[in-house]
Amino acid sequence: MLKRCVKCGLPETYETIEFDASGVCNICRQKNFKDASIDWKARKVMFDQLVEEYRGKYEYDCIVPFSGGKDSTFTLNYLMRKYKLKPLVVQFNHGFMRENLLKNNERTFKKLGVDVLSFTPNWKVVKRLMLEALIRKGDFCWHCHTGIFSYPMHVAIKYNTPLVIWGEPSSEYTAYYDYRDNEIEEVDETRFNRFVNLGITAEDMAGMIKDDFNLDPRDLAPYAYPKTRDLKRLKYRSVCLGSFIPWDVKRNVEEISRDLGWKGDEVEGMPPGKYPYEKIECYMQGVRDYIKYLKRGYSRVTQMTALDLRNDRISKEEADRLVEEYEGKKPPSLQLFLEYLGLSEQEFNEIVAKTVVPPFKPDFETIPSAPNTWDFERWYREGKEKP
Amino acid sequence: MLKKRIIPVQLLLNGRLVKTKGFDSFRDVGDPVASSKVYSSQYADELVFLNISRENRTIESLLSLIERVSEVCFMPLTFGGGIRSLRDAEQLIKNGADKIVLNSVSYEDSQVISQIADKFGSQAVVVSMDARFDLKANRYRLYSQCGTKLEEPSIEDHVRKVIEHGAGEIFINSIDRDGMMTGYDLNLIRQVVGCSSVPVIACGGAGHYEHMKEAFLETKVSALACGSLFNFGDNNPIRAKAFLSNYELQFKKV
C-alpha cells in the first residue's frame, strides 16, 4: 500500500513529493501558500513593467511557446487580449498532434491574428530517442520535453526576441520550484537541467545512441539548450505567466472556450466527460500515462482528482470512485508505440519493470484495456517497416 | 555554519562517463561536460572526476575535458586517477581543477603530496584511500592500484602520514561496499574520522537516502560521495538533500 497525501491522495512515488507531520503533501502546502500568501497584485504590477520593458523594441514583443493545449492557448489569448502584444508563436511539433488540436490551433491563430513558427524534427531520430529515453528513464518523451523547452530559446536568439512567456509554472504540480520560495520561476538552462531533460542532455544522448544509429551530430541540435551567454547578451527573460497571475485551470479553460471556441477532447484512459481539457494535444499521452501507472502506481486520473481535491471541488468518495473505475487501463495507442519502436509488449514490460519507483510493485498480468478514442484510426501507423 | 556536502563521483573512460559493475562491464552514462551542467542545476556541492582508463592513463587526456567542464560548471572541481607528480597536478590545476586526488603515489612517494601542497595549498590536495575488511586479521587493509595491491600501513598510520605531508582532505572508499548499494561502511568511516584532523569524504555503498542519513548522523563525516546512487533510478542531489534535511542535517542553501 502506498502512502498518500491525506488531502489530495497523491502517492509517495510522485516526483518531489514530501509529506509533513499531518500527512499533507508539499504540493498541497504550496497551493495554500499560493492562495494565501503571494501578493498577486504586486506580481501583476511586476508583469506590467516587464512587458513594457520589452514592448516594441525587438522583432517581436515576445515569444509564446505554444502546444495548443489549454495552458498555452490561454497564455496566448491573455497576452493578446489584455496586453495587445505582438508575439511570435513558436510550436515544437512532437509528432503526435491530434485532429481536434489542429482545428483548435487554426481557429486560435486565425481569430487572434499572429505569426506562427512550427518545427517538426526528424521522425527517425525521434523514434531512436524515444527508445533510449524509455530504457534509461522509463519516460519516452525526452525529445518532447527537451524540444519544447530548447527550440523557443533558439528562436529567441535567431529572431532577436529576448522575452519568452510560458504558461503554467511547475510549482502547480511539482516542488522543484516551490511557491513558498515566493520567487519568480526562471525558465532557464538551470531548470532545463534540473528536471526538464530528465538529467540527460543532448550531448549525453548523442553518445548513448551513436553506436547503433546513423547519427549526424547536428541531428540533436533541436534538443540542445542554447548557450546561456548568447541569451544573456540578448538580455533575455524567460518566465511563466502563471508566476504573475494565479493559475486556475477551470477559469482558463472557460476563457478560451468563450473567446476562441477552444474545444476539449476525449483522452485514452480518462473518465469520459470529466476532464475534457486535459492533455488533449498528444495521441501518445495514453502510453505515457500507462507507463507512469506501471512505474509509480498512479495515473492522470489520480492527478486530476488530486487537483480537484486540493481545490475542494470534489468529494473523497467521488475521487476514489473515479480512480477505482478508470485508473490503470492499457491504452490502444500502446500498439502504435510498440510498432514505432519495434518492441513486443513483453520487451516493453521488461524495460519498464527496470524503472519502477519503489515501494510500488506493478502487476503486468491483469490489466484491462481502455476504449479507443474517436480518432484512433487516424493516428499514424508505421506498418511492418523496421523502425 | 559550515554545511555538510554531497559529492557525485563521475568515472571517466575515454572521454565519456561510465558506470561499472564490479569494476567491469562499462556502461555509457553520459557526456562529462553535459552531466556537470546537470549536477550544477541540481545543486551538487562539488564534483569528483576519476579517470579509470587503463590505456589512457595520462594527464593529457583529462586536460581538454577539464577546460570544457570549467566553462560551464561553477562549483569546486576535483580530478584524479593516475596523478604521479607535481607536474601532473600543475597541469590539471592550470586547466581548471580546484583539487586533485592522489592515491597510489601517496604510498610510493609521499613527497609528492608535500610538493603539491606547498605550491597550491593543502586545500588543493585530496588523498584517497581504498579499504577492504580483512576477516582473518580483523581489521581494515589499504589497497592501491585500483584495489589490486595490498599496502602495509594501517589506516591510522597512513592518515597521519599524509596529513603531515600536507593533505587537506581524506577520501575514504570502501571496496567491499562499492557498487553494492547496501549502505556505507560506518565502522570504516568512524575509524578514519577518528584519526583525521582534516575533513573526511566517504564513498562506497550508497543505495538510497537512508544510507546517507545513517552515515551523516552516526559518524562525523564532512561529506558523502556517491557513484551509483545518482545514475540509477529517480535520484538526484536535490532529492537527497530534501530527504536529509528532515533530520536536522544542514546543507548548502541556495
Add this chain to the structure above:
Amino acid sequence: MIGILDMNMGNLRSVTNAVYSLGYDPKVIHDQEGLKEASHLIIPGVGAYPAAMRQLEAMNLKDAIKDFASTKRPVLGICLGMHIFSTSGEEGGGAEGLGLVPGEVLRIDTQPGLVVPHVGWNNIRFLKEHPVLEKVKDGVDFYFVHSYRYVCEDQQDAFGETEYGDAWPSVVAKDNVIGFQFHPEKSQINGLKLIENFCEWDGKC
C-alpha cells in the same frame, strides 16, 4: 571590458569563464597597458599574502592598481585578492597591502573541533545594502577556502559577515572597491549573480 588580473597566483580560468558565460567580455591583464582599457577590474587569487604583494611589486602593478581604483572604476577582490586590499597581513612574517579597505588580515584561530583551512559552503549574513549584493538572498551559502580572515579598521566597511570560529567579514567594501572572502566563481547561481551585479556596477554606492 572586464579586466582580470593575472598575478600568477592561482587559477584565473573559472573567473574568466564565469564572466564570459554571463555575456561580458573578460580580458586577462598582465600589465599597466591592460589596466588602461578595462572598465572593471577583478583580482582573483589563492595563495600567500606576502607572495602576492611581491608579485605585484615585481610586475610594477602595486601603484597601478591604486591608480585604477582612484579613477572610480569598480574593483573586485576575490579571496587573496580581497586580502591585499588591507593595510597589512600577518602571514609569513607580515607584509604591507594596498590599503584600499583599511584593516588587517590575520590567521583564523584554531579551536578544538575546528579545522583550518575553512573549506566548504558557509553562509553570509548581509549587514548593509550594496548595488553588487542586490537580488541575492540573505543566508545563502557560498564556497569558502582560506586560512586567513579580514579585520576591518572601520566597521562601516563590513558589508557581510560569516561565522567560523568567530564571526568575521566575508564582504568588505569602500567606495568603488569591493572584496569577497569566498569564491563567487565556485558558488554556482548566487556567486554568478554577484559577478553579474559587479559587471553591471558603475562603482557608485
